[in-house]
Amino acid sequence: MKAKVTLRNRYILLFDLVLVAASVFGAFGLRFELGQQFYFYLPSAYWMLGTALIVKPLVYYLFGMYRRLWSYASTQELKLIFFSVTTSSVLVSLLMVILASVKAFYGFSRGILIIDWMLSLLFVGGLRFMMRVLSDSQNAFASRNKSAKRTLVVGAGDAGALVVRELEKNPELNLQPVCFVDDNLAKMKQQIHGIPVVGTIADIGKVIEHKKIDEVVIAIPSAGGKIIRMVADVCRLKGIPFRTMPGLYELLGGKVSVNRLREVDITDLLRRPPSYVKGELVGAVISGKMVMVTGAGGSIGRELCRQIARWNPSGLILLGHGENSIFETLLEIQETYPSLPLFPVIADVRELDRLNSVFKRMHPEVVFHAAAHKHVPLMELNIDEAINNNVMGTRNVVKVCEQNDVQRLVMISTDKAIRPINIMGASKRLAEMIVLDAAHRTGRAYCAVRFGNVLGSRGSVVPLFKRQIARGGPVTITHPDMKRYFMTIPEAVYLVLQAAGMSKSGETFVLNMGQQVRILDLAEDLIRLSGLEPGKDIEITFTGIRPGEKLSEDLWEEGDQFKPTAHPDIYQFDDPSNLRDEELKANIKELLALSAQGKVTEIVSKVDSLIPGSAVAETPPPDITSIDQS
Secondary structure, eight states: OOOOOOOOHHHHHHHHHHHHHHHHHHHHHHHHTTSHHHHHSHHHHHHHHHHHHHHHHHHHHHTTTTSOOGGGOOHHHHHHHHHHHHHHHHHHHHHHHHHHHTTSSSOOOTHHHHHHHHHHHHHHHHHHHHHHHHHHHHHHHHTTOTTSEEEEEEOOSHHHHHHHHHHHHOGGGOEEEEEEEOSOGGGTTOEETTEEBOOOGGGHHHHHHHTTOOEEEEOOTTOOHHHHHHHHHHHHHHTOOEEEOOOHHHHTTSOOOGGGOEEOOHHHHHOOOOOOOOHHHHHHHHTTSEEEEETTTSHHHHHHHHHHHTTOOSEEEEEESOHHHHHHHHHHHHHHOTTSOEEEEEOOTTOHHHHHHHHHHHOOSEEEEOOOOOOHHHHHTOHHHHIIIIIIHHHHHHHHHHHTTOOEEEEEEEGGGSSOSSHHHHHHHHHHHHHHHHHHHHOOEEEEEEEOEEETOTTSHHHHHHHHHHTTOOEEESOTTOEEOEEEHHHHHHHHHHHHHHOOSSOEEEEOOOSOEEHHHHHHHHHHHTTOOBTTTBOEEEOOOOTTOOSSOOSSOTTOOEEEOSSTTEEEEOOTTSOOHHHHHHHHHHHHHHHHTTOHHHHHHHHHHHSTTOOGGGSOOOOTTSOOOO
16 A cells, blocks of 8 residues: 655655745735845845744644644644744844844834745644645545445534545555534535435435445434434445444544444444533532543453543552452553553552552542452352451441542442342341441441443343354254343443542432333343344343342332433432431441451351342342343
8 A cells, every 4th residue: 555645754854945935035025025125124134034044843843743644634634733833933023123122123114024924834834734634635546446345424514524635545444434414404415524424224225225335423422322223223224334433422532533433333323312411510529620431340340441541640559459450440541541650559449458548549539449359140159258348348348438538529329239139138237327327427438329220331131142142053042032221332321420420428320221221131132142033043042030020110119209410311319218317327337347257158148138129038049140130
């Protein structure tokens, strides 16, 4: 492939020196028309030339004019050219006025300075944008490669325009943008970067046939799953490959780039259109603060780190028990945010002294507590461990937060804490009580945020289905009418950060999980996204509902009263049944003592007596090999 049109910056400097001389003598020539006056003022022209040759390149350098790839010049570079040329011209003008006042030369026309400024803008800007034009012309020629795939871009907004520009700049991607489709009728028959808008999204099937499209790119970060599914279904029927730009929640605070185009996955088909974005809430909580995330190596913890990093904290502490997962999180955040101070800490939340040492050394101001055991069937077989990690671990985190004057603590909880039928949900409910009790005692902004299943987290149904599909099936589901709430990890974390910004003290926030999704539909979507057909290439079998399993989920108890918040997808719930003060402290102490002794039966009885509606004792032991859909 032919290289892009580029010019080393030292050669640009040489061109600038020539152009400085051209603008100075050009200004004198235009002002005096090469007549007698031109020669009279020539000595002042020499002084101005010498001054300009020193001042202008120096100012251009200080403004970063020689650290740019001008083949990628944009409006930002246009502003840079204007300010650097104007600054240098002002400095040259001041020096010329000073030199004229000390009689360094005789005779000087101040109109020369304005003409020189205008010519400098023209010459300096022209040189750099000529490089951009040549680069674009070369890319346009390269993009006409007959082997390039004819590409339809869905979405003629800012993201779609960016995709087209990047595809044209990078012919090695082998994608040639041919046309747009967009539901904004005002854009019909218009062109964006020379690419026409030829129809609406409903016309995509006809456009694929008429324009002989080879590939489709979905460039609507704010699109809901309904639009993504419609495009995906048409492309699948036509046998056309399709890709998408990540959703808005994945891109918040980041830069949209064609390099982030990826295959459509299940999270795209189920994502909801963003209804509300209020960044100032998050910025006020995180920007300039030392932030800690416990469980930073987990699915939720890592996404918390990704999104927190975008808000410019003074530092980010990645605390977790697994060294490999913390290392992976560290590498990812470091690569994306190289200037952000990161502090990886390998520690177990069950070790109070270790936590105290970390807090005293690093002084976190905001803590997101995501460290927890979450796998329901596995915890049913390790009840004492669930209590140790989820209850004692949370108690330790809260204790060191209080002792070290941490003003904001956000605990990640679960919908399984409502009328719990398993030890995982019960342990998280008790952890909530510990956090909220500390909030009421101290008046600090400590809160809990509950939400349901997240798509793609480790140990969840999606990775398990994918493994079954990769093995050739069958995909196993307990019941054809089994339904669950699902949310993408980026959306859940975004709402957690919003809730953190709204917390005053002692709130339980509940996220709006949308509509419940049939597990059967989820499985069929995953099979189709793998390029296979359910029932034909991959069988789906039903294993029967397990003891204690619900066909659908509860996000709150019947009769509970919820308050609206500043965000339409976040509700606030104040539970009067939570234990408080000495009563809570004594019961937690007794529960941890039972856990230390491994008295599982007593633990379950104790938990059921402490939590209203809890029925952990009534749930039979799980089948550890079955897929957790509860």
